[in-house]
Amino acid sequence: MRVAVTGLGPVSSIGIGPAPFAEGLRAGRSGISEITSFDASGFPRRRAGEVRGFDPHRSLRRLKPEHWGRSSQFAAAAARLAAQDARLDVDRLPGGPERAHAVIGTTSGESVAVEAFTAALVADGFAAVDPDLVAQLPAGRLAHGVSEELGLAGESVTLATACAASNYAIGYGFDLLVSGEADVVFAGGADSVCRWAHAGFFRLGALAAQDCAPFDSDRDGILTAEGGAVLVLETFDHARARGARIYAELLGHGLNCDAKHPVAPEWTSIARCIRIAHGNAGVTPADIDYICAHGTGTPANDAVEARAIVEVFGEHPPPVSSIKSLIGHTMGAASGFGAIASVLAIDKGFLPPTVNWSTADPDLAGIDPVPNVARPAAVRVVQNNGFAFGGNNSIVIFGAVR
């Protein structure tokens, strides 16, 4: 059973919908701005990747935004866009709604709702918290928002595997399709910018002062960011029977765990994960034309990721770029945006750039970060990396339709 990617739904700071997002990637547009979603005046670093243009009332058809937290809104809006892009009539699925599943990844779930709950608690105590706010807290609602918005009756599951979560979701979607559990899976992830994550990354020393500059020798960290990224995955049979446009094939995925440190990445483990993904997808390192990196822009991540890549691919790996330089670190949505960028690279024939790049890092020898300017390229097979706190590694592989 082969798995087709037939729809893309990015709700991002550089564009909402596949065409604006693709243009943003190709132009190397930055989605970073001064924070407005919370009072950041007390922070020394105040930039993030907020999705300013998001209007849930315009993006959602069935979901009532007032009952759902921001991350669920992102997930549902991204899934709605993906369904439209796939020209998939979700009300008339040939196999019935039970065979359409929603699998959504996240780092912090409804983080803004948790923050509002806590603010109410600090102000007036537990008993005064609004029950409607309490109803928005469970992280499982991210997938439920998708199921509710599109009327899907299959499994509705949220994978809380932090910053690799969208790749986990895409991988589980792949498995549900190849094992015959599902005809269609809406897979991706969502997260929201919030005060406490901003504070946490700042205190870890992981927040960039100005720009996120992955693979640059002077890189100084991430920028927190948000959004929703969902892909429509279908079996080839299902996609072909309805005459769908197939962007790319989802070839396979790999998962493993460092089991070493709660936050520091580990290169041998990542190298192992790359090999697991290649094996599962039936490709070899020589087949990979482009690596859409985890590329957070912290000194540690990029060094570890580059070392793992060189270990597997040798001294001349394929180009490796990070779209986090454009949209920041969207946490649980990050590898979902990476997946969409990977599919667009195959479909439109270009490599998204790593912007803000100026100085080569001698410790990253062999890494071509596609500096600053998108590059036309014939792209057949892409590897999309996602790594996370907890040592949760997940890699997915996309290929051009054969």
Add this chain to the structure above:
Amino acid sequence: MTALRVRGLGVLLPSVAAPGDTSFPDRQVHAVDGFDVRERLGRRGTSFFDRTTALAVAVCADALRDAGVEADPRQPQDRIGVVLATTLGSFRSTSDFTRETLVQERPYLVNPVLFPNTVMNCAAGQSAIRLGLRGVNATVAGGPVAFLHALRYAADVLARGYADLMVVGAAEELSPHRAWSQALARGGAGADCGESAAAFVVVRDDGTDGTDGTSVRILATAAGYGPDGRRADALSGCVRRALDRAGVAAAQVDLVVTVETATDDNGQFEVATRVLGHHPKHRQVTALFGDCDAATSAAGLAQLMLDRRAHPEEPGSTALLVAEGVDGAAAAALVRSPQCR
């Protein structure tokens, strides 16, 4: 989804208690008594564990020991993974961390070593670190349905050959945050707030007839969603699919295990009996252990295994576990406990 054989169990079940302090709503709770993280796991590396993580690591370690699997972080194993169920991780950890950004003189004066505790995969990640488990490591957030989702996830990982053995479990800590959330969401009514943790070592069912006392099997699982309030339809569909997949006749089901969040609510049992066409015995986990959110169904499965171990001579039985979540989520699992001679 493939059938699973349960090879080991680790469980911390609660008992009725008065809440420890006045920050809780004024009603009884179900708390895990006498659990001390340092006593159980040692001082080293555990000082920043929150209770959710400590409970999870402890039951994962117990489950592997019960299964006779050596788990040593100095000799990590690539083919053993972990999948844990949750609602939103440690709500207390995340809320306390957030609180610091609001009450400190500067919003960034948080303790960075506590930051990983705010991320929902903390317990699964720490379980992997402490036990040296380098296989697939996942966390499923789904409240009352999350444990059955986690069973499905583990079954998929094993069926696809990504791991040889999975530890699947759930942990929910007692906190005023959870107790108040439950009370506020249900207008003060509903089951008491509960705390528990359970983990199960599962492998692919190879079809042999185990008689070793740990051979409880998960025959089949199903999950669905009922948009627009059609949750009962979703649950009945799950029960039908689970029966179909397991090849089990409805008449064979002799126990239904439910997780209604109010003890006078039999809604899940009624949906199940309508599909089954008869009235088997009913066990409501929330009446026994309180509402343990994502850990409720795990506690229910653990109790089935404890019953079997206490009475191995009793005839084999087939239980149907059902769960409904917030919004429209539903899930079911069929569990076979054979007679052990």
